[in-house]
Amino acid sequence: MAKLWQKTYDLNELIETFTVGEDYILDLALIPADCIASLAHAMMLNTIGILKDDELNSLKKTLINILKLHEKGDFPILKSDEDGHTAIENYLTKYCGDAGKKIHTGRSRNDQVIAALRLFSRDVLVHFKQACHSLIRSLTGFADKHKDVPMPGRTHMQIAMPSSVGLWAGAFAEELLDDLKLVNTAYQLNNMCPLGSAASYGVPLPLNRELVSDLLGFEKVQNNVLYVNNSRGKIESIILSGIDHTVLTLSKLAQDLILFSMPEFGYFSLPGELCSGSSIMPQKKNPDALELLRAKSASISSAVSQLKQILRSLPSGYNRDFQETKGPFLKGMYAGIACVKIMDLTIRELNVHREKLIKGFIPEIYATDAAFRLVKEGIPFRDAYRSAGMNPGLLDTFDPEKVIKEKSYTGTTGNLCLEKTREELDRKSVELKKEKDRIDRKWKHLVGFVPDLARGFLAGL
Amino acid sequence: MAKLWQKTYDLNELIETFTVGEDYILDLALIPADCIASLAHAMMLNTIGILKDDELNSLKKTLINILKLHEKGDFPILKSDEDGHTAIENYLTKYCGDAGKKIHTGRSRNDQVIAALRLFSRDVLVHFKQACHSLIRSLTGFADKHKDVPMPGRTHMQIAMPSSVGLWAGAFAEELLDDLKLVNTAYQLNNMCPLGSAASYGVPLPLNRELVSDLLGFEKVQNNVLYVNNSRGKIESIILSGIDHTVLTLSKLAQDLILFSMPEFGYFSLPGELCSGSSIMPQKKNPDALELLRAKSASISSAVSQLKQILRSLPSGYNRDFQETKGPFLKGMYAGIACVKIMDLTIRELNVHREKLIKGFIPEIYATDAAFRLVKEGIPFRDAYRSAGMNPGLLDTFDPEKVIKEKSYTGTTGNLCLEKTREELDRKSVELKKEKDRIDRKWKHLVGFVPDLARGFLAGL
């Protein structure tokens, strides 16, 4: 089919291959969101007299048809279509005639792709947050279950002071809750309606941006039409940055798990179903998924950096450079959700070996506790510290289970305050449920059912 | 003076040079915050009986003395001190005797440096937000003043559609307000009290973390003591990421300004006081500061990436790798504030050349407007688009000032809605003022006056 901007001459073939790139494949993920946004746009065009009622009905029917074809994998985007937007418009023109030719009135592919990306990202972020909530719940449960299991606390990877499995797991639960604050801010920035900005400079028609925004469940209209295009890639970088910080947390957890499930420690073990083997060493059970998670963290961070590099110092308005942000953004989001789910599975299946953990309590681990005994006798800390350091004999028979209970103020092994985490998590889960319901109601109103705009994209997870 | 962990043998000299690095210089920025945090910690130790009243008084007097010495540049940190924490403790021990040796009771340098960094960062962020508010105000004022000045709108850097100076400037004002949402989330995550976590595993003393947190004006205690140390560098990366996204916005503004003040465009010009010259070409007036701003954006982004790379896959608990996060964090924050202030100055001094802007309105700029005339006559957009493209004759005498007023829906040249920006900015300014007052009251209560923990650091800006 024809390109939307078809001229009287043909584009050089190498240029076409290069500029289309893998857009026609990546755009498959955006088809449902694009259909939804197109429908809202069409409904607005109808209210301002651009589309007649029967034209709108025809477009609505056909857009819903595309949605269904896509779900079955029957709505391909051809390379010659350039992208999903063109594929949709060509299909509409084929089946709706003039109505199809009118759908692009008052919009550009610039705001069209932004709208699709935002709706799509919103659904992906809902999935991401759900996955994080589940993982935090698993970690909190794990921390609670093992709150009295001693674990050597380390600094510089060296044995340092008594700790517990509960403290260790609880630390990650809290960090993830904080990471989600970044994701929530990104969610909010993403939830602005770009439609009506067209190619950054609006159009000379009385578009009703507020109506479109409301139909699509956006929180508000993104006001300045040039800002809309200037934010292409930027919002994506913000979303991915939130995901990146979350997975960075998981990279630490993965490293701890890989380390502490080595036979030399044996604190934890993974069931065989979570490990893979070697093609040459028959005895191996390797924590492949955790290793890949470490690497994925590097990949997601690189994608964030890539997005910012692509955007840096670009002049205002649309630049084709933006296209190159789509791939890393989509891949980064997919990897982010996958990592969270892998970690959730891992924590739920993780075995804890109490005896190995206690074996790690070498006498030196109590040196600080010994110093504090002297402090309690009134010796200044710095002197007590020196005494303890010089006299390993002070390290008499401490009991691992007792010492971890002795630390009893806020946030310590004897007083984890897991209920704080649980309460915040519960609050967040209720909010998320409410937001999800809000969107569902919008979709029911708009198309009569509730499409999951991220379902195809997340297949397999 | 002695290191806090002094052993019976000496550290290899090369190792010492390498491990101390420039910490003893960087830590100068943290001395005031460290004194403040140390005082709050001492007050708490007094309430649980570790420090006697006279010991506390002696420490308080001496810590305030350090604050004053530092302000005058008279509190140096020696390389042999390793860092500022040691310099302070050594000084306290010298002047307060046993009380000095007790100050480290219940804390580690690990939570001590985190506390200092957070208090310091909080003050720097207040300055950063103030600078951003000022810039947004300048941009909004500029947009308002020039809201009717036509400006060629571009996509692909090519002339595209009619736009206005008001739309252009307003876009950046809105984007910066959104960027500040990221900074606010970072502010909130930073505003948690780390003290009491010690080396990640707490101490066997009944510390009162809530009291310390309250004295220092933190929003809450950062609960899990291991999480405290796991978040070292992480919170910094989150803060810097917010600043990075802000400066990324400025890089686009800088690029536009450099481009549009080239003689070939001449839309804008910078007064001579803001330009520098060439050592070989006597006629040159170069936009050096804007070029450097572009580069600083790359530097800040790299610093964010550096922080995350340093942290990735580190096991739980303190690792010396953390030290390497301090330099890029401090430099990144300084560069961030500098960029915002440079841009504020630039916008306030910028000259606008209306006649050059209007000269940019070549006939083709009206092609889309021409297409929409046909649309209004009922021709489907896609056909109208093709007609306009094929028949440049349609591009009759449009008037630049009239066409930009014709776009009248939300966020377009004829309806910028700058009042939305102004209202949000006013709201944010009030909040910031309130928060600043809250902190000031804490300091008055704690030390009797209001030290600006970032003043020395920001000297020259």
Add this chain to the structure above:
Amino acid sequence: MAKLWQKTYDLNELIETFTVGEDYILDLALIPADCIASLAHAMMLNTIGILKDDELNSLKKTLINILKLHEKGDFPILKSDEDGHTAIENYLTKYCGDAGKKIHTGRSRNDQVIAALRLFSRDVLVHFKQACHSLIRSLTGFADKHKDVPMPGRTHMQIAMPSSVGLWAGAFAEELLDDLKLVNTAYQLNNMCPLGSAASYGVPLPLNRELVSDLLGFEKVQNNVLYVNNSRGKIESIILSGIDHTVLTLSKLAQDLILFSMPEFGYFSLPGELCSGSSIMPQKKNPDALELLRAKSASISSAVSQLKQILRSLPSGYNRDFQETKGPFLKGMYAGIACVKIMDLTIRELNVHREKLIKGFIPEIYATDAAFRLVKEGIPFRDAYRSAGMNPGLLDTFDPEKVIKEKSYTGTTGNLCLEKTREELDRKSVELKKEKDRIDRKWKHLVGFVPDLARGFLAGL
């Protein structure tokens, strides 16, 4: 089919999806190289008595069959195969029986994938260098053709001093020749035979690594078997770094071209076949490919950084993290070649507009030349500089075409020394041809024909 390490239980499905990732798709690019390497390995196994003559013949026939199936797109890798190596071994076992089960003797997938990557990369680099040579030839020809066409020289993007189109284009030709030195070093490091290292620790069989290396045309055996695996991803990062530096050069060239083909300059123009249009603005001709090239430069740099991040601080020996290096490496190489070819096409088709270039010679451009007139009269440069700066009247009627010829020492507008570039290029082309012939002879000897191991991968370019 079964995994190579199949155990008695099944791998968790989510873990499988996550760990296989897109390996089974990416590996398609490596199938030909893997077949070739497998054949050389088998020939060596035959010489040490592991494979009988008829077993070797059967394997050879079947491997060549796979090569041909793959060329027709008829050798798919199933997700359940995990990767291409398994697909090949399973196919060999199916068609060659015990011989198939013996092919993996003395190797691991670790050294197998490295071998395939190196052979594949070697062929891709040959293509890359050929493309660069062609581009350098185009640039040199372009520089020669336009060596007397004046062009405003700029610093700080501002008009600075007289220059020429020849100087401008010649600068890029020389830079690219230097960039190729990095690529050549990478080529050399890549050209070491990894086979025989197995899983990093060798095997208790008398493998003949030298024979395999020779059969495959490697320059030498990569000696230490642990180093072989430690270099996984590392050599890739080195190759990509060379490509990255090359494309960085192109990003500057692209930026110049985008800038100078804006109507405000009009120095250059691109034919329509190399531009694309807008879906809403019918008049637009946009330099999309050059914009994308700019973005691709950011993507390739990010991929280099990603590879290094994945590798950093990994302990010795194989880690699953390595798998994550494959995607960015392959994509980066493809993008690199594409960018070079796009630029070659652009330079070959570029139109030069002499009158617009000369129009850029505003009087101030001669200020330095004016200062040097004074210098020639004996006035110290610094005073001459000040005089010229203060007295624009000095800038009398210089002639653009004359001034650029007046600079006549090495490397200036009047003396470009393009013959140096041409000579070096000719030398490099001869070397490359020789190396290509050398490899071709190896393939003829090994399989009887000359497969292009990169052909499928580079389809479309």
Add this chain to the structure above:
Amino acid sequence: MAKLWQKTYDLNELIETFTVGEDYILDLALIPADCIASLAHAMMLNTIGILKDDELNSLKKTLINILKLHEKGDFPILKSDEDGHTAIENYLTKYCGDAGKKIHTGRSRNDQVIAALRLFSRDVLVHFKQACHSLIRSLTGFADKHKDVPMPGRTHMQIAMPSSVGLWAGAFAEELLDDLKLVNTAYQLNNMCPLGSAASYGVPLPLNRELVSDLLGFEKVQNNVLYVNNSRGKIESIILSGIDHTVLTLSKLAQDLILFSMPEFGYFSLPGELCSGSSIMPQKKNPDALELLRAKSASISSAVSQLKQILRSLPSGYNRDFQETKGPFLKGMYAGIACVKIMDLTIRELNVHREKLIKGFIPEIYATDAAFRLVKEGIPFRDAYRSAGMNPGLLDTFDPEKVIKEKSYTGTTGNLCLEKTREELDRKSVELKKEKDRIDRKWKHLVGFVPDLARGFLAGL
């Protein structure tokens, strides 16, 4: 003193602070190189009649005087000087009168700073290579000494197959030799003379670039004068990229060392002089330097990425953005040398604990050896592999010292081929010595003695 481009008005103070940045501090490192390059430039100006003999003599005397003042720390650069070039010119003008005002004839600060950077970098690279050679020698010696000490070989951080301390250490020696190939290519690209390019467009004087190049010991003139400026920052990124790849190798070595010196392994230990302690835990001996080395690797990589980001898509000719490349380049080079020296010290002092290493040989480590016993009996590898995996009973009494000797082909534990490494290292050392002597002769000829242009910069290392 005055800026070189002083105009009739003053630069805004904030702009000055921002644009000067820390250049006036960083430039201290470049003063010696700048003096040397200025002298060569002056000698050339003398040959073409710009400088009289007595003017040249006066300049020579004064430049050598600056060299000596600088060595004693008595040649400060004032912030108002902007940079070192201005400080030198101002000093020359003060002491040599008109001769000082003539020194800038035919050059710009653009080519001046590039010349200084290249001479300086060349000396730093000589130090870097010397340090690497020393480390490689240490590693090879260490490998040789412990070539028969068994060490568990790992993949996925899990125990995999028998290995040796010799194989482990030798792997790093070889990798570093290969890394040096990248450094050598960077050295070669750096060793081109930029002088004469002035502000990118030459000057209308008959400069003799070949003479200057020869006096300064450059390998050749960098021909195209625009390319000279286009390569600013680029050559730096190439140098730093070579260093980065080297330190990346060290990050792996550091991680291995940190891991294997944990008490749970105890394979290696560091003497106390190389460790530091804790401020709260008196018993701790932490591998701080190795942890910092890991972090420095991230910092150096980030600096490489930063340089490329700053350069990307800049238009041709000088842009002020270049200034921002100086800091990360200098810091990156310093960190690189420091890391190599730290590692050399560590390897030389490292203790090896044979009994702990052998303790790591759990029975499963022999599974592959067991499979190969079956292979030798004629069982196809894939079947042997499955047998061994299913029947741990096969893992009878292997002897660690015997199995590592049994692998006897090239590059394996029984046949490390360390002599190859030694020979290559010897060859490289001879070349380096020769190159150093060559430069020394140039300096003797030029100034009569041999200044080390990097000495001040590397103080402490």
